[in-house]
Amino acid sequence: ETGVTQTPRHLVMGMTNKKSLKCEQHLGHNAMYWYKQSAKKPLELMFVYNFKEQTENNSVPSRFSPECPNSSHLFLHLHTLQPEDSALYLCASSQDYGRAVRFFGPGTRLTVL
Amino acid sequence: GESVGLHLPTLSVQEGDNSIINCAYSNSASDYFIWYKQESGKGPQFIIDIRSNMDKRQGQRVTVLLNKTVKHLSLQIAATQPGDSAVYFCAENTGTASKLTFGTGTRLQVTL
Numbered sequence: 001e002t003g004v005t006q007t008p009r010h011l012v013m014g015m016t017n018k019k020s021l022k023c024e025q026h027l028g029h030n031a032m033y034w035y036k037q038s039a040k041k042p043l044e045l046m047f048v049y050n051f052k053e054q055t056e057n058n059s060v061p062s063r064f065s066p067e068c069p070n071s072s073h074l075f076l077h078l079h080t081l082q083p084e085d086s087a088l089y090l091c092a093s094s095q096d097y098g099r100a101v102r103f104f105g106p107g108t109r110l111t112v113l
Numbered sequence: 114g115e116s117v118g119l120h121l122p123t124l125s126v127q128e129g130d131n132s133i134i135n136c137a138y139s140n141s142a143s144d145y146f147i148w149y150k151q152e153s154g155k156g157p158q159f160i161i162d163i164r165s166n167m168d169k170r171q172g173q174r175v176t177v178l179l180n181k182t183v184k185h186l187s188l189q190i191a192a193t194q195p196g197d198s199a200v201y202f203c204a205e206n207t208g209t210a211s212k213l214t215f216g217t218g219t220r221l222q223v224t225l
Contacts, residue, residue, distance in 0.1 A: 002156065042202070043157070043215040056212075090156050100147055100206065100213060104156030 003027040004105035006091050012111045013081065021076040021108045023091030031055075031097040032074040034066060037107070038087040049074060050097035081112045121200060123220045132190040134219045136203035141184060143205040147213065148177060148188045152199045160188070160201075190221075198223045 004025045013019050025032060034046040048056035049068040063085075065077040074091055091105040126132045138146070144165040149157040163170045163177045163186075170177050176189040186203050202218035 002158070004156070042217045043204075045212065092156075100145065100162065100204075102147075102159040104158070106154070106156045 002103045002105065004091055004093055004103050006089075006105035006108050008108055009106065010109045010111075012113065013078070014113050015081060015083075017081075018077070018079040020078065021089055021091075021110075023074040023076075023105055025072055025074075025091075025093040025103070025105075027093055027103060029093040029095050029103070030071050031094045031099070032068060032071070033092040033094075033101060034074065034076050035090040035092060035104075036087050037090055043090070047076075048097060055097055078110075081110075083112050086110055086112045121218050121220045123222060125222045125224060126193045127224050128193060128195060130193055132188075132193045132197070132221055134188045134190075134201045134221065136186040136188075136216055136219075138184050138186060138203065138205040138216075139214070140205060140207050141181075143207045143214075145206040146177070146179065146186050147204045147206075148175075148186075148201060149204065149215075150197075150199045150201055151218070157202070193221075193223050195223045195225065197221060 007022045031050045033048050036044045045058050046060045047066045052068045063080050067075040088107040088109050090107045092101045093103050094101050147162045148160040150160050151157045161172045161175050161177050163179050174191045178187045200218040200220050202216045204213040204215045206213050
């Protein structure tokens with residue numbers, strides 16, 4: 001256990017569905033991240049939050065909407081996704097923005113039909 | 114080494130032997146590097162890091178070597194064990210340590 005948990009672990013959704021991914025970290029960290037990992041590409045940074053404020057949006061389509069209600073929780077809201085969005089979505093945290101990411105959650109395996 | 118495309122390069126090593134996994138990084142200005150291990154069904158796990166002012170750093174059974182001249186990073190695992198079977202990938206950082214550029218990885222298979 002890394003101290004970063006994600007739910008659900010697996011998700012299958014249709015292109016018209018709306019779903020949310022949840023991440024929680026129990027490490028007392030101030031920065032949280034969403035990454036996308038697909039089979040054909042290296043890990044891609046999507047969003048960064050530092051002290052609940054979004055500090056980076058890496059040109060992510062608006063069908064992905066992050067939410068960070070507090071420093072321990074991070075959500076990724078999904079709607080009208082495309083099949084090419086199928087991937088492993090990883091949440092991570094670091095002590096502060098500016099420190100390298102050492103702790104990743106187990107990921108949510110998303111399949112868009 | 115690094116791979117482009119769906120199929121990762123695979124390194125097959127016998128249990129007890131040493132493993133060497135290589136990574137070529139792209140940016141000569143990168144000043145911080147990390148090796149991660151990712152087992153099947155799990156998220157990446159930090160193994161070891163190194164700053165550009167160092168050539169070598171050792172951890173428990175692992176050593177990272179950095180050659181800035183040729184922009185090459187390697188991870189050495191001593192006495193490889195079945196539990197070392199995983200995908201290993203490097204990451205480089207230029208600027209803010211939060212913003213890492215990741216490689217695609219090498220799959221390490223440990224045979225008995």
